[in-house]
Each structure stands twice: as C-alpha cells, then as structure tokens.
Amino acid sequence: xxxxxxxxxxxxxxxxxxxxxxxxxxxxxxxxxxxxxxxxxxxxxxxxxxxxxxxxxxxxxxxxxxxxxxxxxxx
Amino acid sequence: xxxxxxxxxxxxxxxxxxxxxxxxxxxxxxxxxxxxxxxxxxxxxxxxxxxxxxxxxxxxxxxxxxxxxxxxxxxxxxxxxxxxxxxxxxxxxxxxxxxxxxxxxxxxxxxxxxxxxxxxxxxxxxxxxxxxxxxxxxxxxxxxxxxxxxxxxxxxxxxxxxxxxxxxxxxxxxxxxxxxxxxxxxxxxxxxxxxxxxxxxxxxxxxxxxxxxxxxxxxxxxxxxxxxxxxxxxxxxxxxxxxxxxxxxxxxxxxxxxxxxxxxxxxxxx
Numbered sequence: 001x002x003x004x005x006x007x008x009x010x011x012x013x014x015x016x017x018x019x020x021x022x023x024x025x026x027x028x029x030x031x032x033x034x035x036x037x038x039x040x041x042x043x044x045x046x047x048x049x050x051x052x053x054x055x056x057x058x059x060x061x062x063x064x065x066x067x068x069x070x071x072x073x074x075x
Numbered sequence: 076x077x078x079x080x081x082x083x084x085x086x087x088x089x090x091x092x093x094x095x096x097x098x099x100x101x102x103x104x105x106x107x108x109x110x111x112x113x114x115x116x117x118x119x120x121x122x123x124x125x126x127x128x129x130x131x132x133x134x135x136x137x138x139x140x141x142x143x144x145x146x147x148x149x150x151x152x153x154x155x156x157x158x159x160x161x162x163x164x165x166x167x168x169x170x171x172x173x174x175x176x177x178x179x180x181x182x183x184x185x186x187x188x189x190x191x192x193x194x195x196x197x198x199x200x201x202x203x204x205x206x207x208x209x210x211x212x213x214x215x216x217x218x219x220x221x222x223x224x225x226x227x228x229x230x231x232x233x234x235x236x237x238x239x240x241x242x243x244x245x246x247x248x249x250x251x252x253x254x255x256x257x258x259x260x261x262x263x264x265x266x267x268x269x270x271x272x273x274x275x276x277x278x279x280x281x282x283x284x285x286x287x288x289x290x291x292x293x294x295x296x297x298x299x300x301x302x303x304x305x306x307x308x309x310x311x312x313x314x315x316x317x318x319x320x321x322x323x324x325x326x327x328x329x330x331x332x333x334x335x336x337x338x339x340x341x342x343x344x345x
Binding site for chain 1: 117118119120122142143144146149160244245246247248249252253256
C-alpha cells in the first residue's frame with residue numbers, strides 16, 4: 001500500500017517537473033509533453049519506468065547541450 | 076530553377092555540398108556534415124522555419140514548418156541547418172469515442188510519416204558569400220516568437236527573387252545575439268575570401284566584424300546589412316569569390332538587385 005502511494009507521488013512529482021520544463025526542451029528532445037503528462041497523471045504506476053528510461057534522460061541531455069551559451073538570453 | 080534554401084537529401088546521394096549541405100555519417104550524432112572550413116561551430120536548435128520568395132514585391136511562401144527540431148550551426152563559412160523529422164504525421168483529434176479513433180489514426184499517420192522520410196533529411200545552408208541581410212525579432216509579447224531571419228538573392232537565371240529564411244526559436248534564445256555572431260563571422264569570411272572587396276567595402280566589413288548588438292524593434296526585424304553580397308550559385312559557394320579589380324578576365328558584375336547577367340559570380344550592392 002505504501003509503495004503504491006510512493007509510486008503515485010513520484011509520478012505526480014515528475015508531472016510537475018514535466019510541466020515546468022519549457023516547450024522548446026520537449027521539442028528538442030522530440031517528445032510530446034501533453035502525451036507524457038497525461039500518461040503520468042492517469043497511469044503513473046505503468047508509465048513511471050518508461051518515462052524515467054526513455055524521456056527524462058533525453059530532456060536532461062537537450063536542456064542546454066545543443067545551444068551555444070552566447071545565444072541564450074541572459075534574463 | 077529557383078533556389079529554395081532547403082532541400083531533402085538522403086544518405087545515398089553523392090552530391091557536392093556547395094548549394095546544399097551533405098549529411099553527416101549516421102554514427103556522428105550530427106545531422107549535417109561539417110568540413111574543416113567550418114571552424115568552430117556555434118550550435119542552437121530552432122523549432123520552425125519559413126522560406127519566402129519575394130518577386131517584384133509579391134511574397135510566395137515556399138515552405139513552412141512548425142513544431143519540429145531543426146539543428147542549426149553558425150560556422151565560420153555558413154549557417155547550416157538540418158531537420159530529421161520534418162514530416163511528423165499526426166494531427167488527428169477527437170473526444171470520447173473519437174479520441175480512441177484519433178489515437179489510432181495518429182499512430183498510423185506517424186508510422187506512415189516515418190516511413191516516408193526514412194533516410195531523408197531536410198537540410199540547407201546560407202553561405203556567407205550569399206548573405207545579404209541577417210537579423211532578429213525578439214519575443215516581446217505573449218503571442219510573439221523569437222525569430223531569426225537571413226536574406227539571400229537568387230541569380231537572374233533562378234528567377235532573381237529575394238529569398239527570406241526565417242527560423243522560429245525557443246524563447247530562451249536571443250535572436251539578436253545570434254545575428255550578431257552571424258554578421259561578425261560573415262564579415263570576417265568576406266574579408267579573407269572575397270577578392271573583389273574595395274577600400275570602402277573593406278571599411279564597412281571591418282565595422283561589421285565588430286558589430287554591436289542591434290536594438291529590438293517592436294513587431295519587426297532588426298537587420299544587419301552586408302555592403303554587398305553574391306547571388307546564390309555554386310560558383311560563389313566556396314572561397315575565394317569575386318575577382319580583384321583589374322584582374323584579367325573579370326566578369327561584369329551587376330549591381331542592381333533586380334537585374335543580373337546570370338553569371339555565376341553575380342554580385343549585388345545592398
């Protein structure tokens with residue numbers, strides 16, 4: 001029972017993280033934010049592992065690695 | 076034939092890379108191949124692109140893509156871009172039972188799109204010899220997008236149109252900083268590769284080599300203008316371009332944007 005709640009909480013924490021990431025990061029990672037937010041919100045126990053394996057690393061890789069720092073806004 | 080800036084290439088094509096870039100090796104982690112002449116590239120990602128031809132004041136939209144990932148590199152001799160998933164499919168929506176149908180239709184559509192574009196990549200570049208103007212339009216309002224624009228001119232044989240390449244950028248990007256880097260590199264390239272630069276033009280290019288950031292204009296583009304540029308052709312793709320004043324066999328260079336001899340080294344004054 002406790003484990004189930006932990007999985008749901010982790011899923012929702014990832015939903016918050018996903019929503020806070022800018023749209024261009026999702027585009028650069030070639031993943032659909034709406035799709036993954038919906039899956040994690042409704043079926044976190046099933047899609048938590050696929051998200052952690054297939055989506056989160058790509059988002060982390062594309063966060064700033066593909067952009068020269070001098071081209072980023074300072075504000 | 077018109078010059079669309081962008082074209083679709085596949086790995087088995089063995090064209091030269093003068094008008095369009097070559098594809099990188101699949102294991103390189105890159106989309107487009109770079110050469111030693113490209114120096115140290117500064118990469119960024121664009122999320123959309125529009126190509127517009129302007130003939131006698133009339134705008135013709137050649138291509139418009141949005142919500143795609145376009146890998147762009149500002150290098151020492153060009154601005155090069157490549158997009159692997161230019162044809163994404165999908166677009167079906169529905170509610171209730173329709174949502175189930177839309178889900179299936181999107182799956183089929185995306186699979187068909189993946190099949191259509193297998194091994195093909197949308198690529199293009201703007202070489203600095205061709206660059207007429209470059210600038211940006213920063214995101215200033217809620218509905219605005221950050222945009223970068225590069226302008227080149229076709230030869231008379233290709234239609235003589237002005238071709239605008241407009242890239243949509245993520246809001247974290249600074250289009251004016253990118254255009255500043257492009258114009259500095261373009262001026263440097265022209266100074267070391269254009270044999271036809273005269274004293275007056277040299278001064279202008281030297282100023283552009285140290286160009287300061289442009290100030291943002293509301294709802295419009297702030298553009299740097301190169302003093303001269305060459306019309307797009309394979310002959311002006313790689314340096315050296317132009318002919319030194321007084322050189323034997325120098326081509327007559329047309330200086331009016333609308334006219335032109337159609338010679339490969341046609342040059343225009345901004």
